[in-house]
Amino acid sequence: MIRNILLVLTVFCLIYAGCSNMTKNKKEFLASIDSHEILPAEAFLNGEDLYIKYIYQNTDVYLKAVLPKNLQTSLDNYARAQLSAAKEIKNPSAEMQRVVYVADGFQSIIKELFKMILPKGDGTGVIIIVQGFEGALYRDKNGKPDFKLLTEMPEDIEITGRINESQFTQMFLDALKKDSRLAGISQTKFLLPTQSKSTEPYIYLDLEKNLVVTLTLPEYFELKKQMSELGFSTSFIYSFLIKSHIFGIIKAPFTSVFRLLSLGKNSLYSAMVPPATDIEGQIPPVNENAQGMDLKDFNDFLNKTISKEVYKGSAQLLINGEEFYPHFLVNANKAQHSIFIRLYIFTTDMYALSIADMLKRKSNEGTQVRVMIDELNSLLNNKKTPAYYSKDYIMPQSIASYLKKGSKVKVRKRLNTWATFDHSKVIIIDRDLAYTGGMNFGEEYRYQWHDMMVALRGPVTGRLVKNFYETWSFNGWGGDFSAAYRKLFSKKIREENLEKPGMINIRLLYTRPDEAQIFKAQIEAIKRAQKRIYIQNAYFSDDRIVKGLIEARRRGVDVRVILPSENDISIMQKNNIAMANKLWRNGIKVYFYNGMSHVKAALYDDWAIVGSANFDKMSLFINNEMSLGIDDPAFVKELETRLFEKDFKDSKLMDKEIEMNWAWQIVNALTNQL
Numbered sequence: 001m002i003r004n005i006l007l008v009l010t011v012f013c014l015i016y017a018g019c020s021n022m023t024k025n026k027k028e029f030l031a032s033i034d035s036h037e038i039l040p041a042e043a044f045l046n047g048e049d050l051y052i053k054y055i056y057q058n059t060d061v062y063l064k065a066v067l068p069k070n071l072q073t074s075l076d077n078y079a080r081a082q083l084s085a086a087k088e089i090k091n092p093s094a095e096m097q098r099v100v101y102v103a104d105g106f107q108s109i110i111k112e113l114f115k116m117i118l119p120k121g122d123g124t125g126v127i128i129i130v131q132g133f134e135g136a137l138y139r140d141k142n143g144k145p146d147f148k149l150l151t152e153m154p155e156d157i158e159i160t161g162r163i164n165e166s167q168f169t170q171m172f173l174d175a176l177k178k179d180s181r182l183a184g185i186s187q188t189k190f191l192l193p194t195q196s197k198s199t200e201p202y203i204y205l206d207l208e209k210n211l212v213v214t215l216t217l218p219e220y221f222e223l224k225k226q227m228s229e230l231g232f233s234t235s236f237i238y239s240f241l242i243k244s245h246i247f248g249i250i251k252a253p254f255t256s257v258f259r260l261l262s263l264g265k266n267s268l269y270s271a272m273v274p275p276a277t278d279i280e281g282q283i284p285p286v287n288e289n290a291q292g293m294d295l296k297d298f299n300d301f302l303n304k305t306i307s308k309e310v311y312k313g314s315a316q317l318l319i320n321g322e323e324f325y326p327h328f329l330v331n332a333n334k335a336q337h338s339i340f341i342r343l344y345i346f347t348t349d350m351y352a353l354s355i356a357d358m359l360k361r362k363s364n365e366g367t368q369v370r371v372m373i374d375e376l377n378s379l380l381n382n383k384k385t386p387a388y389y390s391k392d393y394i395m396p397q398s399i400a401s402y403l404k405k406g407s408k409v410k411v412r413k414r415l416n417t418w419a420t421f422d423h424s425k426v427i428i429i430d431r432d433l434a435y436t437g438g439m440n441f442g443e444e445y446r447y448q449w450h451d452m453m454v455a456l457r458g459p460v461t462g463r464l465v466k467n468f469y470e471t472w473s474f475n476g477w478g479g480d481f482s483a484a485y486r487k488l489f490s491k492k493i494r495e496e497n498l499e500k501p502g503m504i505n506i507r508l509l510y511t512r513p514d515e516a517q518i519f520k521a522q523i524e525a526i527k528r529a530q531k532r533i534y535i536q537n538a539y540f541s542d543d544r545i546v547k548g549l550i551e552a553r554r555r556g557v558d559v560r561v562i563l564p565s566e567n568d569i570s571i572m573q574k575n576n577i578a579m580a581n582k583l584w585r586n587g588i589k590v591y592f593y594n595g596m597s598h599v600k601a602a603l604y605d606d607w608a609i610v611g612s613a614n615f616d617k618m619s620l621f622i623n624n625e626m627s628l629g630i631d632d633p634a635f636v637k638e639l640e641t642r643l644f645e646k647d648f649k650d651s652k653l654m655d656k657e658i659e660m661n662w663a664w665q666i667v668n669a670l671t672n673q674l
Contacts (some may be wrong), residue, residue: 002196005502022227030220033063034201043099043191044089047299050204051089052101052191062086065215067204079213081204083294099105099189107195109175113168117159118145125153125581126161127326130168134326148327155662159330159566164322169212172510173321177207182324203611215481218653223389226397234382236400240416252478254512256417260624262514263418267619276582278549279554283587285466292605295631298528301480302507306516312503315628319642321446324453325438331429332358338368340468342430344421344612345444346373346399346438355441356399360407370468371403372475374422386443412475414624421624422471425453425612432497434461436626438600438612444568451596452643454610454628460506461591462497467626507629511613511620518627519620523548525604529557534603534644536562538596539572539614540579550586559583562599562647565592572616574660581657589652600627601643607631608639 032038033054041060042053050065066077089096114137127150134150139158148154153312162172176190188207194200194214202215227235249256303310318324332339346352359478363369378399386395396402399590403409414422427435437453441446455462466654474483499522509517519542526548535554538545540563553559563584567573580590602609611627613619630636 012239025057026275027220030217031059031252034220035215036201037147039103040101040191043101045097045099045189046089046092048105048673049090050118051086051203051344053085062088062091063217063445064336065204067211067213070537076259077213081213081215082235087584097189098151098187098189100187101140101191109172112173114145114147115170116578121160123156123158124160125157126163127159128163128168128604129165129322129326134329136330149354150333151354153330153333155334162326167394168298170210171205173205173210173212173616176205212655213321218302223385223392224393225395227382227395231397232379235379236376240381240419243375244415244417248417251477252417252474256476256482258513259509260418261399261422263420264624266515266617270543270617270621273543275545276543276550278582279550279586279635284554284556287531289613290556292531293525293607295606295621298607299507301524302521304519307507307509309463309508310505311458311460311463311508312499313456313458313506314500314503315506315630315632315666316455317436317638317642318453318455320452321439324424324437324451325446327425327455329355331433332362332617335362335367335429338370338428340370340426340431340465340472341441342422342424342426342468343440344374344423344425345381345440345442347369347378347381347384347386348399348402348441350389350398351443351445351446352399352441353396353402356403356540356662359409360403363408364406365666369409370472371400371409371411371592372398372422372468373411373470374416376416378413379423381442382430387448388443412470412472416477416594423612423619424626426468426626428465428468429464430459432461433457434464436464436611436628440562444596445598447600448596450595450599450647451563451595452599452610456505456506456628459497459499460508463508467499477630488574504630504632504635509609509611509627509629511623513626518611518620519623521629522604522609524601525602525607525609526552529604530555532558532560532603533605533607534560534562534640536593536599536601537615538564538567538598538600539569539576539619540577540617541572541616542620546582549583549588553587558589559587560589560591560644560648562591562593562644562651564597568596568597577658578660581656581660583662584654584657590652590654591649593647597647599643599647603636603640603644604635606633608636610639615635 030036031375038054038056040052044051044053045067048069050067052063054061062085063083065081067081067117075385117128117137119126119137119139122139123141123142125136128135128137135147136150136157136159137145137147138153139145140154180222190205190207192203194203197219199219200214201217204213204215205211225265261639292578320325339359346356359369359371382398383394389395399414400411425436426438434456435453436456437454438451443450448633470483470486473486474480476482478485509521510520523544526545529552533549540561549561551560562579563576563580567576580592584590592611600613602608608630609627610630611625613625613627619625
C-alpha cells in the first residue's frame, strides 16, 4: 500500500515538474535559469515545439515552448511564448532540428547595432523601442555615447530619429546573419540569453522565417502588494459612500443635484427608445457614386445647435502605445514649466510607476506637475494584477500617495457622486502641447491594447489649459464655488497658443451633465452621411446609434463597424455580439479586431471624430468626456488609411450570425443602461 502511494506521488511529481526533485526545488530551479546560473545543455525544435534541456541535480530536465508560426497581430512587434516543464521530448520527430545556443550573442550584437545607430552629432539621439522598452541612444554635449530609458533621458538631447520594434528586430536579424561567430554554421535557429525583464531569459530566432520570440518562464515569485484585501474593501466603501456621497455633495451641491436629475432623465430616455427595425426585403447596394454631406451646412448646424467651440490647431495621430508613449515621454522630459495630467485611470503597474517616477523627478527639478484622476476607477485598477512584474516590484497602495511621496507633485481626485465618472484623458505640457484620446497610463495601454491619441498644438491647447484649471478648481475643496470663480476670472489664451500658418479647425465636443454634444453631433452626422460611415469602438450599446446606422445603410451608405474580439468587460462583450448580429442582419459590415481595441473614432463621409467617448449611455450622456470634430482633408485621409483601412485588414469580417442564448438578450437590455 505504502509502495503504491509513493509510486503515485512520484509519477505526479514527474508530470508536474519534469523530474523528481522539481516540486521541492521548482522556484530555485527557475530562478537559476532566470539569472543564467544554469545554462542550457541542448535545445531542439520538434515541429512547432521548442525544447530546452538542462542538467539539474544530475538529472535531465526539459522546458518546452510552443512557438507561433508567425507574429500574432500587427500590434505585436515580436511574439511571446511561455516555457513550461516537460518530462521528455514528446513524440520526437525524425526531422527534429538543433537550435544553437549563442552564449553571449544578444548583448554583443546589441552593442554592434548601437555602434551603427549612434548619431554622429553631439547632443543628439535616436529613440529605440526594443522588447517593450523605450530608450534613447545618444551622444551627450561632450560627445560621450550613452543609452537611457526615455523617462531618464537628459532634457537637452535633440531627438533626430526613431527606430520602432519591427525595424529594430529586422536590424537585429540582419546583424545576426552577418555575425562572424556564426560563420560556417548551417543552422538557422538560435537561442540567445537576455538580461532584460524578470522571467524572460531567452530570445528564440528563426532566420528563415524572420521570427523573433521572447521566451518567458512561469512566475516563481509572488506579487507583493502594500494594500491588503481588507484595506481595499475599506478604501472602496470610504471612497464611494463617504467621500463621494457626503463630502462630494457638500462641496458641489449644484453639480450633484444637476447630475442626479440628468442621470434620472437619461435613464428613463434610454429605457424608452423603440427597438431598431430590420430592413425588409433585399439589402440595398452601396451607393458608389455618393458625394458626401455638405460640410459647410453641417458645421453651421453644429455652431447653431450644439457647440461653437472651434479653435485653430495642429493635430497629429499617435496610434498605439508604441507611438504615443515615446512622443509623450520625450516632450514631458523636456518640460520647462508645467505638466498637467487629467486621466480616468493611472495604474500602479511597473510601467505606470516608471512614468510616475519621471513626473516626481520633474517636480523636484522645478516643473509644476498636477495630476487629476478618477478616484474610484484608479482604486479599482489597483486591484488588478499586472501582466508583467519583477521580483523587486511592490504594488503601491495608491498612485496618489506614490506620486506625492518624496516629490512636489500635486494630485486631486474626481469623486464619483451618483456613480458618475470623469472619463476624459487630457495631458498638457508647458501649456503648449496637448494630448487627448483613449489612453490612460498603464501597461495594457502601452503593450496590450489597440488605442489612439492625438497630439495638439495652437489655440485649441489654450482652451484645454483653461478647461484643466476649471476642473482642477472643481476637484479641490471649493468644488462648485472654486470652479465658478475660476471660470469667471481665468486668464485668456496665452501667447504661445496663437494661431500659426497651416493650422486646421478643431471642434471641441463634450459630454457633461445634460449636455450630450458628442452624441448629438454624431446622430446628426449619421443622418447626413451619404457615402460612408466607419466606426471603431470598444463598447457599443446605444440603440439610437444602431437605429441611425441601419437607416443609413437603408439609404445605400457604406456602413462599417470595428469591435474588439476580446473585451476587457465581459458583459460588454456579450452586448457587442448582440449589437453585431443586429448590424450584420441589416447589411452592415462588422469586423472583429484581433485583440482588445480601445479606439474611439469615427468617419462620417469626410468628417472625423476622435476622443474619449464610447458608444454607451455613460459616455454619451452621463460621464465627463471630450472628443474632437475635424473635417481637415489631410487629417481625415490619415485617419482613413492609418487606422480604418489597416484595421479592416487586421480584423475578421463577420460572415454569419453569432449564436446567442436567451440570457444574452437580458444582458443586452441591461447594458443599455450602462
